Amino acid sequence: MELMGEHVGKRLVLWDIDKTLLDVEGVGFEVFSAAFAEYSGLTEHQETRGAGRTEWRWFHDTLLANGVDPADDGFARFLDVQDRLFAARAAEMVERGRVLAGAERILRHCAEDSDIISSLLTGNTRRNAERKLTAFGLDHLVDFSLGAYGDDHMDRPELVSIARRRVYERVGVQFTPATTVLVGDNANDIRAAQEGGARIVAVATGETDAATLRSLDADTVLDDLSDTDAVLAALLG
Known part of the structure; x- marks a missing residue:
């Protein structure tokens, strides 16, 4: 990353884990x-x-x-x-578990794109987040040190500002609500984005169907992550 300040066109992408990237079957x-x-x-x-x-x-x-x-x-x-x-x-x-459709491909694309910082915003503790992604070979595709986790704060919307602060302190880029994107599968992911200040790309890969996600005013709703071009358009749009 270059200088401090806003970088037009760059994105901070923060991924949920369970039912968004992985399903560990309970x-x-x-x-x-x-x-x-x-x-x-x-x-x-x-x-x-x-x-x-x-x-x-x-x-x-x-x-x-x-x-x-x-x-x-x-x-x-x-x-x-x-x-x-x-x-x-x-x-x-x-x-018992599996990587969900398209998850590895889109994570790899984001990891290789210098205009995207890709990390996590998850209810998992950091140790559990690392454990899960490592188990499925995805750990090298996100920067764990820039994310926010379920042991950082009790309330999920607070994690958005925690992640943005970590990014700023580490790489000197100040992301805004317009340039921060959460990707998740349920109402709490949407609430975190809306209350924490971020855009939300919701995927209907969990227990919440697409119609319900739309009714909660998600910015974008996708069936899953399998269409890499569609996911990228949503992240960068």
Whole structure:
């Protein structure tokens, strides 16, 4: 990257992971549930659901649903348990999961385009984001240090400014709402863009269909990432 300041024509592209780039077939939910049971000591507990939440929010919601008071250091201690359980099931994640159509191709294109900075904005913690993309051979196609994650802040819209600040501090480019693009598959991805200040390219590869994504005023809605030219037009448009 060259000088500090706005760069017309450049884009900061921030990718969601689950159901956008990858589908790990519920392994993440199972690991979270097992880790929560071990952390809390509850033999049975009330699960909470909500696509696109940060893991921090997910943990907080599950604590409250089970009448457990949040502790200041609770999330960090929970993540230590979860990391150990995730590591034990790494092979299963690959066996059960898959890279979604077009994801590797578009990530590679963005990684090779000097006008695009490509990273992540995901509810996964950074460790889980790295674990998942590495398992499927996609880790070299994004710059993890420039993204924002589910252990950076409890509320997903806040991650947009965190990612932009990291980019500015690292490469000296100040991206704006017009030059920042989120790619995701659900209502929380759209809300993050709308409240955090970014454009949203929504893909109907998760639990939310295209009609619903359009009803939430996504800037662009695509069936999936398989048409590289269409995805690029949406990212750069």
